[in-house]
Amino acid sequence: MIQFFHVYKAYPGDPPVLSDINLNVEKGEFVFLTGPSGAGKTTLLKLIFCAEKATKGQILVGGRNIARIRESAVPYLRRNIGVVFQDFKLLPHRTVEDNVSFTLDVLGVPRAEAREKVRRMLKLVGLEHKAGSYPLRLSGGEQQRVVIARALVNDPTILLADEPTGNLDPALTVEIMDLLTQVNVRGTTVMVATHDATLLSRYQKRTVRLERGQIVSDEDGVKAARRMVV
């Protein structure tokens, strides 16, 4: 589903943020992307949905080489990728419902149909009673769930979540992670960037560890589980 071949990313004037990344994520997989802050996790996710361009190397997403994709094809790629942003990117002057609906508005989904999908999505994340609220009136965990709802409302084949449990207390963390695994079980490929080690031990999934822009380990779920036991 997602393949990286010798991918480099450098911002002009700085040492490379990512170097020689090779990665293969299968359809329906759940992958943790971990490593210390500044390791390049966010940058790697950004490459996948074309928010940044690789300096070198090839990236295939759903079989398409996005290193050579035309600018005009990017929107269509993004429609298949739901992104949970680290900084949420919710619109403060729009209701929860409108924020989630945003993804569908862009696609020109008729209003009634969009309403129905949004309602179902809000129910899934447990926020149907907050549909008319404004994001800033919500708690951090609730905002996080709105972002997830927006990312999922169009049934993307890939979900990228950047520190989705970043500032949440343990109870909310479990809630969010359960939601993400649920989505994964229904067939969506999920990549979660996190620096939270407790998350990794609780959910024994494939874990790709980045350090200073390089992949230092890539353990599948079984191996990760074994390491936890030892």
Next chain:
Amino acid sequence: MSALSKVTYFCRSAAVGLKHSPFVHFIAVTTIAIALFSAGMARGAARVLDNLLASLGGEVEVTVYLSPELDADEVHGVRARVLALSGGEVTLVSPDAALSRLRAELGDLGEALAELPENPLPVSLELRVPPERRNPDALLALAKALRAAPGVAGVDYGEAAVQRLSAIARALRFGSLVAFAVVLGATVVIVAATLQLAIYSRRGEIEIQKLVGATDRFVKAPFLLEGLLQGVLGAAVALFGLWAFGRVLGPTLGALFAFLLGPGVAAPWVEPRLALELLCAGCGLGLGGSFVAVGRFLRV
């Protein structure tokens, strides 16, 4: 997907934009309105000027002096020829008539003419040129053709006066065209600036639209629509202004200029044609401004 839901989305988005920053849009609409109002006024002024030219030009007469040795038949032939060349009205002035007219015009001095042993004036033809030929080029061409005709000794018309008048009209027209171009340019810049503000105030929304897969066109459409809306509103305001101006001041102005233009100048200030032109110009200005803004500030 559904084109209709996209269109309604764009309209809603543009309406939200207008509502979101009413002052900024008020400025843009006002600017467009002022530009179009001035254009409409210039149009009215140009019409007055045209009427003025036509009424002055009505006095342009070409005098054709015939060779003195022509007999009556030959005079008749030349007259027919001149008539054919000019397509206007031709009046034959006999030497006697010309002399008495000259005497009258000279007043006291005219008595001296009585002392002349014989009438030195030739037969002449006075020619009223049809309106479509009352411009310097056509008159010059006509004069040339007449001079070349056999039996014609000389041709005289208010060459300098006609040319000066036309030059003034041309200069006025050119000047107003330049002024208008400047106003249009400035209007586009102002509209673009207001839309830049609109784009800036909605940058968060634009960023997210792009991230969830909006095409460039989808992001840009509401702003273009907003510009178009500004143009339409501006044109409406300008037309209302012109209409009100015509209602309030039209009759007074008509009376004021009636001595120059004759009756019938109090034509309606706003005609359907003008309304349509101003509407199109308004749309053009709004769209132009938003194209500039979107092209420069929406590098998404």
